[in-house]
Amino acid sequence: MEQNLTGIIVNTSKNFQNKIITGLISFVEIVKTIETLSDGYQYLRNHKPGMVFMDVTTNAKDCMKIVGLMLKKEPDTMVFLIDDGKDPDIILEGFRTGATDFLIPGFTGADVAACVKNGLKRSSGMVQKAEVFTVFSLKGGLGVTTLAINLADHIYDITKGKILLLDLNLFMGDITSYLDIVPSFTPYDLVGDMDRMDKQLLFSSLFRHDCGFFVLTTPEEINDSDSISGQDIFDMISLLKGYFDYIVVDSPHDFSERTLKLLPCTDRLLVMVQQSIPSAKSVQKVIEFLNEIDFKPDGLNIVLNRHLKKNEFKIVDLERILSGQISFVLENDYPLFIQAANKGATLNSVAKNSRINQQINQMAAGLTGIKPVPEKKWKNLLFKKKNEIK
Incomplete structure (x- = not known):
């Protein structure tokens, strides 16, 4: 990480100040906390810190003017x-003014560190495209849908x-129902505005869930899915x-032209x-x-969902038929998924300590290569063989 990075905090509560300082302590020195906007501007003119919060x-x-x-x-x-993200016009104006990024109240020190590190990568031209x-x-x-x-x-x-949750069930998706949301911006709008x-336009248009991820999904009503071509899917992603x-x-449950155009964009x-x-x-x-179309073999992971230990059809039977390893095993907790869907919530919101929630947490860790914060009660619930994800 870069050395000698300095920053100031302006017009911010003690609670936010502490989280920013704690999160950045290893690589950014917060040299001053300033109460007023005008004093913050004067300090920047005289001392030129690398970052402002x-x-x-x-x-x-008034903040945007400063x-x-x-x-x-x-x-x-x-x-x-x-900013709390409730007014998309503020986010749009912030990006247009030149802001690097936004933090949502409720953030932790780790959130601040990740946000700043991503900003440093972008400013140095080290941006990596999404997986x-x-x-x-x-x-x-x-x-x-529930797994996605x-x-x-x-x-x-x-x-x-x-993070973006993208619904490509263009005829009629389920994500709006499962999360109880009504986004005004859909894949149809994105294709039309490409x-x-x-x-600025993208992030001011996208729906952001309270949990922090963005959502691009279709309306609940039936749509003319044929108006979006396979090439549109490729260009959009x-x-x-x-x-x-x-x-x-x-993804849709078929190998239509749209799905085939999705596959070259897919890492896993x-x-x-x-x-x-x-x-x-x-x-x-x-x-x-997939073998016939030469889809990359290391990009394929089989997920056993709704696993029942007492089922006479065992994992080894599946692996024998599929001639390969099951990458992820998720237990059967259908009632809990329905409970979450009925509340328009994620499992992490309604049943954080459930086994199935922790299994999906470890699945996310396996895919990203980033170790989650350990839970004392739940360990090694997911991987059939640890660290064998290719």
Whole structure:
């Protein structure tokens, strides 16, 4: 990490100040905390700190004016704004003014550190395109949507990066119902605005869930899915990869042109299977097809969902049929998923300490390579063989 980084905190509560200082203690020196906006501007003019942290939740209009003046005077300064995200116009204005990123109240010191490190990467030209995790099954009813939702939630919880949950069930998706949300911006809108889309317009348009991840999903009503082509899907994901750290895709249950255009953008294809011969044979056909189209073998992970220990059809039987290892095993807790869906919530919100929630947490860790904060009560619940994820 870069050395001799300095920052100031302006117009911010003691609680926020402590979290910022604690989170950055190992690589950024907070040289001063300043109460007023005008004093903050004067300090920046005289001392030129590399970073500014400012709370804009109460007087956004005045704060944005000061941010504009600061960046006009010192355009290389990284400005991090604290805002509750309830008014997308504030986020849009902040990015247009030149802010590096936003922190949402409730953030931890680790959140601040991750936000600043991502900002440093972007400013140094070290931006890495998003990794795309596509959850797939050839038939519906295997838990694709519920896994995609909760995986996105846990990846955000672990990484604190920019995470997008993308619903490509364009005819009629389920994410809006499962999360009880009504986004005004859909994949149809994104495709229509592709030519003029930039960071400011994108993040001011996307729905952001209270848990922290962004959502791009279809309306609840039936849509004309044929209006979006396979090439539109490829172009859309190529665009989105430049703005996010991870994208979790709730994919359609077919190998249509749109799905085939999704596959080249996919880093990990998570294929769902259950403990039955019909399900295993369906996944066998998927694997055979993927081999025919030369899908990268190290990008395929089989996910056994709703696992029952007493089922006579064992994991070894599945692996024999599929000629390969099961990468992830998730136990059967269908009632808990329904409970969460009925509340429009994620598992992490309603049953944080449940076994199934911890298994998805470890799944997110395995995919991202980032170790989650350990839970004393739950360890090694997920991996059949630890660290064998290719």
